[in-house]
Amino acid sequence: MEILGRTINAILKRPFILLFFAVITMIVTGINRFNPIIPILRGLDLITEGSFIESIVSYLQVLFDPSIIPVFAGFVAAFCIVTSLLAGLFLSGCFNVVNNAVANNKKKKGEYITGLRKYFGRIFLITLRSLIIAVLLIVFMLVASVPAIVITNASITSRPELIIPAVFVDILTILVILFGFMFFRAYIFFWYPAALNNEKKYFAYSRKIVDRHFWSIAAIILIFDLVFVLFVYLCTYISEPVIYFFVNWIFYTLFFTLLITYIFSAYRVYSNRIKERM
Structure with a gap:
C-alpha cells in the first residue's frame, strides 16, 4: 500500500505525468491504426489456410528463411536505434519528473528539460541494450517453442x-x-529508475532490488x-x-501512467x- 499511495500521490502532485502520457498515447494510438503487421499476419493466415498451429509454423518458417534474415536484421537494428533515440528524447525528461515526484521533491521549473539534458544518454543506451536483449530473447523463445509446436x-x-506428452x-x-519474460521485464523496468538515482552501476542496483523483492x-x-x-x-x-480509438487512448494513458x-x-x-x- 505504501508504494501505491506514493504512486497516486506522485501523479496528483505532477499532473504533467498524466498529460505527457495522454499526448504520447494519442499519437501512438493514431499511428497504430496504420500498423501493417496485423494485416501481414492475417495475410499469412489466408495463405496457409490451416490450423492455428500450422499458422505458427508458417510464421517461424518465414522468420527464419535465410533470404529474410538480413532484411529482418536490418529492420530490427533500425527499429532499435530509432526507438532508443525517441525514448531518450521523450522519456528522459518525463522520467525525471516522475522520479522527483515519487521522491517528494519540491517541484522545480524546467524539470523536463533538466532530465532531457542529464539523462538522454543513459535512457538511450539502456533502451538500446534492452531492445537488443529483448529481440535475442524473443528469438530464443521462438526456437525453444518449436519442439512444443511440433509435438x-x-x-x-x-x-x-x-x-499427454x-x-x-x-x-x-x-x-x-x-518466467523468462517476467525476469527480463523486472530487471529492465527497474534499470531506468536506477539510472536516474545512481551515477554508475545502474543495472547492479536494479538487479539488487529485483533479487530481493x-x-x-x-x-x-x-x-x-x-x-x-x-x-x-x-x-x-x-x-x-x-x-475504439478513444477507449484505447484513455486506457493506455492511465495504464502507462500508473505502471511507470x-x-x-x-x-x-x-x-x-x-x-x-545497512
Missing part, C-alpha cells in the same frame, strides 16, 4: 497417443517463457498483464472505430528499505 501439431493431426511439453514451455514485483507485473490482456479482449467487442509511476515508486521504497537495513 502438439502431431498429437492433433496424426498421433493422438502423444497428447504434448500437454506436458506445452505447459513446461509456457512456464519457461512466462522479485515475487512482489512479479505479482504486480502479473496484475498489470492481466488487466492489459482483459482490456485487449474486451476491445474485440468494440466495432465503432471512433469509440508505480515502478519508480517501488524502486524508491525498496531502495530506502535496503538503506535502512
Whole structure:
C-alpha cells in the first residue's frame, strides 16, 4: 500500500505525468491504426489456410528463411536505434519528473528539460541494450517453442497417443517463457529508475532490488498483464472505430501512467528499505 499511495500521490502532485502520457498515447494510438503487421499476419493466415498451429509454423518458417534474415536484421537494428533515440528524447525528461515526484521533491521549473539534458544518454543506451536483449530473447523463445509446436501439431493431426506428452511439453514451455519474460521485464523496468538515482552501476542496483523483492514485483507485473490482456479482449467487442480509438487512448494513458509511476515508486521504497537495513 505504501508504494501505491506514493504512486497516486506522485501523479496528483505532477499532473504533467498524466498529460505527457495522454499526448504520447494519442499519437501512438493514431499511428497504430496504420500498423501493417496485423494485416501481414492475417495475410499469412489466408495463405496457409490451416490450423492455428500450422499458422505458427508458417510464421517461424518465414522468420527464419535465410533470404529474410538480413532484411529482418536490418529492420530490427533500425527499429532499435530509432526507438532508443525517441525514448531518450521523450522519456528522459518525463522520467525525471516522475522520479522527483515519487521522491517528494519540491517541484522545480524546467524539470523536463533538466532530465532531457542529464539523462538522454543513459535512457538511450539502456533502451538500446534492452531492445537488443529483448529481440535475442524473443528469438530464443521462438526456437525453444518449436519442439512444443511440433509435438502438439502431431498429437492433433496424426498421433493422438502423444497428447499427454504434448500437454506436458506445452505447459513446461509456457512456464519457461512466462518466467523468462517476467525476469527480463523486472530487471529492465527497474534499470531506468536506477539510472536516474545512481551515477554508475545502474543495472547492479536494479538487479539488487529485483533479487530481493522479485515475487512482489512479479505479482504486480502479473496484475498489470492481466488487466492489459482483459482490456485487449474486451476491445474485440468494440466495432465503432471512433469509440475504439478513444477507449484505447484513455486506457493506455492511465495504464502507462500508473505502471511507470508505480515502478519508480517501488524502486524508491525498496531502495530506502535496503538503506535502512545497512
